[in-house]
Amino acid sequence: MKETSIDSRLRGNENESYQANERGYYGDFGGAFIPEMLYPNVEELRSQYIQIMQEPSFQEEFKQLLKDYVGRPTPLYYAARFSKKYGTKIYLKREDLCHTGAHKVNNTIGQILMAKRLGKNRIIAETGAGQHGVATATVCALMGLECIVYMGAIDIERQAPNVARMKMLSATVRPAMSGSRTLKDATNEAIRDWINNPVDTHYIIGSVVGPHPYPDMVARFQSVISEETKKQLLEKEGRENPDYVVACVGGGSNAAGLYYHYLDEPEVGIIAVEAAGKGIDSGESAATSALGREGIIHGSKTLLMQTEDGQITEPYSISAGLDYPGVGPMHAHLFRSGRGEFISVNDADAMTAGLELSKLEGIIPAIETSHALAIFETRKFKKDDVVVINLSGRGDKDLNTFIEYFNL
Amino acid sequence: MNRIQKALGQNKKLLSLYFTAGYPAINDTMSILTQLQDSGVDMVEIGLPFSDPLADGPTIQASSTAALHNGMTTALLFEQLKDVRETIHIPLILMGYFNPMLQYGVEKFCAKCQEIGIDGIIMPDLPLAEYEADYKAIFEKHGLINVFLITPQTSDERIQQIDAASDGFIYMVSSASTTGAQSGFSNSTSDYFERIASMHLKSEQIVGFGISNEETFKAATKHQKGAIIGSAFIKHITENGTNSVAEFVKTIR
Numbered sequence: 001m002k003e004t005s006i007d008s009r010l011r012g013n014e015n016e017s018y019q020a021n022e023r024g025y026y027g028d029f030g031g032a033f034i035p036e037m038l039y040p041n042v043e044e045l046r047s048q049y050i051q052i053m054q055e056p057s058f059q060e061e062f063k064q065l066l067k068d069y070v071g072r073p074t075p076l077y078y079a080a081r082f083s084k085k086y087g088t089k090i091y092l093k094r095e096d097l098c099h100t101g102a103h104k105v106n107n108t109i110g111q112i113l114m115a116k117r118l119g120k121n122r123i124i125a126e127t128g129a130g131q132h133g134v135a136t137a138t139v140c141a142l143m144g145l146e147c148i149v150y151m152g153a154i155d156i157e158r159q160a161p162n163v164a165r166m167k168m169l170s171a172t173v174r175p176a177m178s179g180s181r182t183l184k185d186a187t188n189e190a191i192r193d194w195i196n197n198p199v200d201t202h203y204i205i206g207s208v209v210g211p212h213p214y215p216d217m218v219a220r221f222q223s224v225i226s227e228e229t230k231k232q233l234l235e236k237e238g239r240e241n242p243d244y245v246v247a248c249v250g251g252g253s254n255a256a257g258l259y260y261h262y263l264d265e266p267e268v269g270i271i272a273v274e275a276a277g278k279g280i281d282s283g284e285s286a287a288t289s290a291l292g293r294e295g296i297i298h299g300s301k302t303l304l305m306q307t308e309d310g311q312i313t314e315p316y317s318i319s320a321g322l323d324y325p326g327v328g329p330m331h332a333h334l335f336r337s338g339r340g341e342f343i344s345v346n347d348a349d350a351m352t353a354g355l356e357l358s359k360l361e362g363i364i365p366a367i368e369t370s371h372a373l374a375i376f377e378t379r380k381f382k383k384d385d386v387v388v389i390n391l392s393g394r395g396d397k398d399l400n401t402f403i404e405y406f407n408l
Numbered sequence: 409m410n411r412i413q414k415a416l417g418q419n420k421k422l423l424s425l426y427f428t429a430g431y432p433a434i435n436d437t438m439s440i441l442t443q444l445q446d447s448g449v450d451m452v453e454i455g456l457p458f459s460d461p462l463a464d465g466p467t468i469q470a471s472s473t474a475a476l477h478n479g480m481t482t483a484l485l486f487e488q489l490k491d492v493r494e495t496i497h498i499p500l501i502l503m504g505y506f507n508p509m510l511q512y513g514v515e516k517f518c519a520k521c522q523e524i525g526i527d528g529i530i531m532p533d534l535p536l537a538e539y540e541a542d543y544k545a546i547f548e549k550h551g552l553i554n555v556f557l558i559t560p561q562t563s564d565e566r567i568q569q570i571d572a573a574s575d576g577f578i579y580m581v582s583s584a585s586t587t588g589a590q591s592g593f594s595n596s597t598s599d600y601f602e603r604i605a606s607m608h609l610k611s612e613q614i615v616g617f618g619i620s621n622e623e624t625f626k627a628a629t630k631h632q633k634g635a636i637i638g639s640a641f642i643k644h645i646t647e648n649g650t651n652s653v654a655e656f657v658k659t660i661r
């Protein structure tokens with residue numbers, strides 16, 4: 001089997017690869033459009049991240065923590081009843097079983113080790129659903145570092161259990177009061193904090209967004225998902241490559257992790273699922289590939305939802321983790337190049353799919369993840385297709401939304 | 409010679425003011441510009457509001473949100489400024505974020521600036537490398553001076569690169585922070601002012617961020633060529649109305 005761990009995977013020929021090039025570009029997308037105030041911080045990270053990740057001591061500590069603390073490898077589970085219902089072979093990559101309940105912790109473990117090696121003692125993060133905030137607060141508690149999490153005031157309300165978890169983990173949660181008071185605004189506040197604290201602080205971005213090197217670094221940390229999937233699928237199906245990999249896309253980190261080792265395997269179909277909110281044409285949506293144009297958000301050139309005048313518009317989704325007006329540059333490139341198939345799913349269909357998986361498989365998924373599960377109603381697969389879905393998180397944090405929605 | 413270069417050649421310290429176009433009211437742009445010129449201000453930064461102003465503190469964020477709410481757009485600002493050179497002779501710089509410029513079209517944006525008589529551009533989130541690779545030729549073709557920022561954290565090596573790339577002045581951000589008024593500067597800020605002066609750069613430096621009154625203006629221009637006031641001015645017109653521009657300028661010098 002091919003060796004595919006993050007340390008050994010060197011970039012292939014740029015023109016044939018869907019990975020980032022040295023300047024952090026995926027095709028036309030990426031780069032680092034940052035104010036000069038951020039340049040020293042971002043440059044410090046950019047010039048060192050690959051080298052640090054390749055150090056044997058880093059690798060050892062990262063792998064050990066993923067195993068003993070996060071609980072990896074996560075199972076690749078054949079969902080028999082769900083598969084039967086949709087007439088195809090569906091595997092669930094169980095990131096919901098990670099410590100803290102979602103894939104987000106793969107990245108925060110990696111970045112906290114990075115922060116320590118860069119000599120930083122203060123950690124900031126943004127969060128939407130609260131999953132990344134919890135995952136950041138968790139690793140800060142683990143390492144004894146100060147943690148400040150920015151969270152949109154609206155999200156603080158709709159994700160109350162995660163706010164309480166962060167507080168128990170001794171993080172400070174600061175409400176973002178500007179704009180739509182959701183993920184985009186929390187990210188703005190975190191970036192402003194970094195501008196104001198350029199020396200001692202590391203910013204743990206929660207997805208494959210932001211200026212280079214973040215999208216590539218976060219994708220590498222999350223790539224453990226597809227690294228494991230390859231091995232597990234070989235055991236179960238006698239082949240490393242499924243016919244399709246499917247993931248929901250907010251910023252795109254769980255998707256990047258599942259796609260990573262399949263990006264340059266053309267026989268594997270890549271399916272990205274975005275949140276349509278109340279419908280693509282409703283004016284209340286977060287389906288970036290359908291509604292977005294090329295532009296700059298949070299330091300990255302990518303597809304984003306904006307007005308004709310270039311003002312970033314306020315997205316909407318029932319799921320806080322998908323409520324972001326852009327996508328990571330990797331995904332913008334997958335979309336534009338045609339390598340990825342993009343599907344959008346509205347609130348109602350996602351909620352129904354979440355309830356359905358609970359009933360058929362005894363697994364309550366996050367509402368973010370439920371979007372990916374909903375595609376089978378409309379996107380048909382062949383009977384012997386092998387489809388791997390990233391079950392990015394569990395639904396505990398969403399119970400209130402499920403209860404209200406279904407009058408449970 | 410561009411108006412900015414002419415102003416920099418004068419034998420005096422320059423006072424430059426920033427305001428957000430479309431704030432407090434949508435049609436205040438020309439009135440504020442006229443009052444600034446009449447009060448003896450040497451240069452003006454006209455802020456093009458953006459929905460997500462990453463480098464700005466609460467005051468400019470709020471003015472930008474209000475301006476967008478009032479209906480300000482790139483096209484409308486150009487329309488408001490179309491006859492500006494009939495009455496305004498001081499250098500004018502457009503300051504904003506790169507995405508609205510990108511959507512308008514960089515070439516079209518620059519051509520429009522030239523047609524109106526805009527002298528320079530400050531886009532904090534258009535970094536040196538991206539500028540030089542993709543946009544420099546367009547800016548130059550239209551006679552626009554691009555202004556780069558430096559901060560107390562900027563390395564000497566990078567300051568030299570920025571100096572070499574600058575045709576006008578270097579915008580010296582006074583401290584590691586977003587925009588916002590401060591009542592005084594710390595010792596380390598004064599050290600930074602002195603350190604940069606002692607580098608004997610080819611470009612003049614103008615200090616911005618945190619200048620709010622006579623004291624901070626004097627401190628900022630002790631070693632540097634001038635200073636830019638933004639948040640304190642916006643606060644002033646928010647509290648005292650748009651006809652109080654001269655009153656504010658008098659408190660500075």
Ligand SMILES: Cc1ncc(COP(=O)(O)O)c(C=O)c1O
Nearest residue numbers: 131207250251252253254321393
């Ligand atoms: C469970 C879960 N899935 C998916 C996402 C979306 O993020 P990303 O697209 O980066 O995976 C989130 C974000 O909070 C999440 O909590």
